[in-house]
Amino acid sequence: MHDTTGTKVFRVVTITLLSIFTIIPIYVMVISGLKPLKDVQGTFSWWPETLTIQPYIDMWKTVPLADYFVNSVIVSTVSTVLSLIIAIFAAYAVSRYTFRGRSLFSGAVLSTQMLPGVLFLLPLFLIFVNINTNFGIQLVGTRAGLIITYLTFSLPFSIWMLAGYFNGIPRELDEAAKVDGCGPMRALIKVILPAARPGLVAVAIYSFMTSWGEVLFASVMTTDANRTLAVGLQLYSTQTNVYWNQIMAASVVVSIPIVIGFLLLQKNFVAGLTAGAVK
Amino acid sequence: MSASTAVKNTGPAAGATGRKARKPRRQGWWLPYALLAPAVIFELFVHVVPMVTGIWMSFLKLTKMFISNWGNAPFVGLKNYQVALDFDSAVGMGLLKSFGITIAFTLLVVGISWGLGMAAAVALQKTFKGRAIFRTLFLIPYALPMYAGVIAWKFMLQKDNGALNHLIFDNLGLPGDKPFWLIGDNAFISVVIVAIWRLWPFAFLMLMAGLQSIPTDVYEAASVDGAKPLRQWWNITLPMLRPVNISLVLVMFLWTFNDFNTPFVLFGGSQPPAGDLISFHIYNASFLTWNFGSGAAMSVLLLLFLMVVSGIYVLFMNRRKDNA
Numbered sequence: 353m354h355d356t357t358g359t360k361v362f363r364v365v366t367i368t369l370l371s372i373f374t375i376i377p378i379y380v381m382v383i384s385g386l387k388p389l390k391d392v393q394g395t396f397s398w399w400p401e402t403l404t405i406q407p408y409i410d411m412w413k414t415v416p417l418a419d420y421f422v423n424s425v426i427v428s429t430v431s432t433v434l435s436l437i438i439a440i441f442a443a444y445a446v447s448r449y450t451f452r453g454r455s456l457f458s459g460a461v462l463s464t465q466m467l468p469g470v471l472f473l474l475p476l477f478l479i480f481v482n483i484n485t486n487f488g489i490q491l492v493g494t495r496a497g498l499i500i501t502y503l504t505f506s507l508p509f510s511i512w513m514l515a516g517y518f519n520g521i522p523r524e525l526d527e528a529a530k531v532d533g534c535g536p537m538r539a540l541i542k543v544i545l546p547a548a549r550p551g552l553v554a555v556a557i558y559s560f561m562t563s564w565g566e567v568l569f570a571s572v573m574t575t576d577a578n579r580t581l582a583v584g585l586q587l588y589s590t591q592t593n594v595y596w597n598q599i600m601a602a603s604v605v606v607s608i609p610i611v612i613g614f615l616l617l618q619k620n621f622v623a624g625l626t627a628g629a630v631k
Numbered sequence: 632m633s634a635s636t637a638v639k640n641t642g643p644a645a646g647a648t649g650r651k652a653r654k655p656r657r658q659g660w661w662l663p664y665a666l667l668a669p670a671v672i673f674e675l676f677v678h679v680v681p682m683v684t685g686i687w688m689s690f691l692k693l694t695k696m697f698i699s700n701w702g703n704a705p706f707v708g709l710k711n712y713q714v715a716l717d718f719d720s721a722v723g724m725g726l727l728k729s730f731g732i733t734i735a736f737t738l739l740v741v742g743i744s745w746g747l748g749m750a751a752a753v754a755l756q757k758t759f760k761g762r763a764i765f766r767t768l769f770l771i772p773y774a775l776p777m778y779a780g781v782i783a784w785k786f787m788l789q790k791d792n793g794a795l796n797h798l799i800f801d802n803l804g805l806p807g808d809k810p811f812w813l814i815g816d817n818a819f820i821s822v823v824i825v826a827i828w829r830l831w832p833f834a835f836l837m838l839m840a841g842l843q844s845i846p847t848d849v850y851e852a853a854s855v856d857g858a859k860p861l862r863q864w865w866n867i868t869l870p871m872l873r874p875v876n877i878s879l880v881l882v883m884f885l886w887t888f889n890d891f892n893t894p895f896v897l898f899g900g901s902q903p904p905a906g907d908l909i910s911f912h913i914y915n916a917s918f919l920t921w922n923f924g925s926g927a928a929m930s931v932l933l934l935l936f937l938m939v940v941s942g943i944y945v946l947f948m949n950r951r952k953d954n955a
Contacts (some may be wrong), residue, residue: 355757365755371748373828374768378775381783392786394796422795438669445775454857457667457711464678465882466937468889470913472681475688479681482702504677507670536662536940565777567892568914582778586899603779614774615767623954625840 385601388419392596404560407601413589414598418583419605427498427580428563435503435559436508436552442507443514447524457516468566476501477572501569506559513558513624517551518544553617554624564610581606604613682934693924704924711928722916726929728904729912732819736908737887740826747827753864756842764837773832781896784825788812788897813898818827818906819954826893830886833880841875842868877948885937886925909933 355363384392387400389498410419411488445451446458480491490495525547526539534542545552570582588599614621687710691697697704717723751769755762771782787794789812796809812821845868853863869876891910899908902915913933917926 355935356860362750362860363754366750370751370763371768373770376794377780377783377828378788381779384786393792395801396794398794419933436760438673441666442670445663446774449663449666451660451663454772457671461670461674463941465885466934466941467678467682467909468913468915468930468933468937470926471685471893471934472678473914474917475681475684476677476928479666500673501677503858504673506710507674510842519652522954535824536659544915547649561774563775566894567895571895582776582951585778585782586896589899595933596792599782600786603782607775615770618767618770622836622843625837 361601363389381600381603384597385604387597389593389595389597392600398494407595407597408605410595411605415584415587415602416596417581417602417605420579420581422497423578424564424606427495427578428560429501430495431499431506431563432556432559434499435506436556438503439507439510439514439541440545440552442511442545443468443518446511446515447518448523450537458512461511464504464508473568473572476569480573492573493577493623495578497573498563498570498580500568500580501573502563503559504567506555506562511561514548514551514554514555517548517624521547524606530622550620550623557614557617557621561610561614646726657840684909685927687933688924691924691927693922693927695921711925712932714925715932722925725916726909726912726932729907729909732905732907733888735824735907736826737884740830740887741880741883743827744831744834745880746901747831748836748838751831751835751844752838753868755839760900765839769835770832772828773836775831777892778896780829781825781893784821785813785897788821797836811907814901814903816905816939818903822894822897822908823905825897826887826890829893830883836877837879838872841872845871850859875911881944883897884939888937889933 367567370581383398383400386403386405388402388404389407391397391400391402431590442461443455446454477492480497484490484492488630489496491500521544526534526543565582566580570580573582574583585599585602588595588602670863687776690706690708692705692707693705693712703876714720714722715726718727754768786792790796790809793812799805800807800809810817812818849861849867849871853867858866890908891914894902894906894908894911895914898911910933913926913929916929917923
């Protein structure tokens with residue numbers, strides 16, 4: 353099949369314009385992280401007069417970035433693991449069992465996407481404070497509070513995506529395992545999970561990205577003890593100076609792990625979405 | 632997890648006692664409920680209970696004086712709602728303006744993001760050399776932590792040392808003074824562009840995934856019949872993508888309408904009136920004036936609006952499916 357001229361023009365124009373739109377902010381971020389402070393405070397230049405890696409050294413001192421990094425890694429990893437386990441169980445139930453309340457559950461799960469964060473931000477904060485005064489469990493200013501909050505943010509989409517993925521795995525496989533004497537749990541672990549690998553990877557990436565990038569709850573629920581990168585990156589603006597070069601350098605550093613991880617696993621992600629979305 | 636084991640222990644026993652009265656339950660009927668229990672418990676704890684508390688708070692006079700002891704805040708009935716919906720007062724007027732800005736913002740961002748995502752997905756539908764590179768490139772803004780991308784834009788949009796003014800006035804040589812992009816009326820354009828930059832890759836990703844399920848021989852048959860590319864898109868691609876589009880548009884609408892992060896990171900403390908999106912507006916109304924009852928009432932109104940719009944949308948889409 354040959355492409356018409358119109359198709360070719362459309363393709364070249366679309367790809368060119370979208371590439372420029374996509375690249376410019378990324379280019380500005382990378383190049384500005386390599387400039388000395390006086391260069392980012394003066395008129396912008398597309399190519400720096402002096403290239404320096406100094407911002408990448410100074411950024412750890414201006415703000416305790418390493419601490420925030422550790423907090424973000426712990427919070428995102430633990431919430432991802434927990435969210436994945438919980439989503440696997442729920443998706444297994446939705447995909448393999450008919451039971452009363454099934455459609456209610458599925459509908460309720462997706463409708464949480466509708467809730468404005470500002471509606472439950474303050475109540476959740478006050479509930480956390482009350483739990484602390486009544487039961488002595490500290491949730492504000494600790495990583496545990498953030499982990500619990502974040503795992504529920506990714507849960508609805510994860511359940512929906514995984515249920516779609518499980519539906520694509522033939523029932524005969526786990527029926528056969530059950531005939532061989534596997535219980536429902538063993539059938540899940542031995543048969544379904546290995547077959548659903550791409551879906552699991554997709555859900556894990558999605559959960560991790562959700563936690564790593566969350567700003568609203570991080571700015572209210574964290575103190576110096578558990579501050580994450582999302583809040584930490586905004587602390588480079590002091591009253592006297594805005595360290596744009598260090599902000600850009602820090603942005604590059606916090607982006608690299610997640611962007612590389614996502615791009616390496618993007619095939620799984622697309623496969624997971626295809627299973628979930630196209631039913 | 633403790634809850635799910637508790638259900639497991641009591642489950643079969645409860646089934647045995649109920650057996651006489653009702654029809655016998657299948658063995659292991661409790662298993663799906665046990666599997667759902669952890670998800671339900673966490674969703675209840677983080678979403679449902681705070682939501683109900685938030686609705687309760689919207690009926691209280693919850694100002695600074697009562698915040699440490701909010702159980703004692705006086706009940707004021709619908710007073711907070713009256714104030715929020717009284718468009719002659721400053722509070723009501725501010726909310727109405729913010730609502731209008733958010734509607735314009737959402738229509739522009741969702742519409743353009745969908746268009747760009749569709750264009751890119753179609754442009755990359757057929758294999759060609761270098762396709763994987765562009766696919767990867769287009770997904771970077773989605774993979775980037777949200778605040779990193781928006782902070783880069785914030786730097787680009789600075790008046791004196793930003794890249795955008797440099798491009799327009801120094802490189803392209805347009806006459807005039809460099810404008811502010813994050814203060815004044817331009818703030819609206821800025822927040823729209825930044826939000827599109829973040830959102831369109833998601834539309835691209837979903838549509839690309841959807842396109843993979845369309846068999847290529849459908850297109851071949853159509854082009855043998857002499858259908859032009861635009862006709863093929865209209866008659867094949869669009870109908871085949873309908874299931875994806877229905878959920879994609881709804882999800883993008885909800886995310887964009889509730890978007891707090893983009894204005895918060897882009898504008899920080901200095902909120903320009905033109906970029907006063909509704910989540911950001913409610914946040915500021917609550918935390919700057921310490922009037923949390925009023926903020927809760929506004930949030931409930933926002934939720935009601937989103938529920939009505941989503942409900943109508945779902946009904947409408949289901950009806951069209953039934954008619955087709």
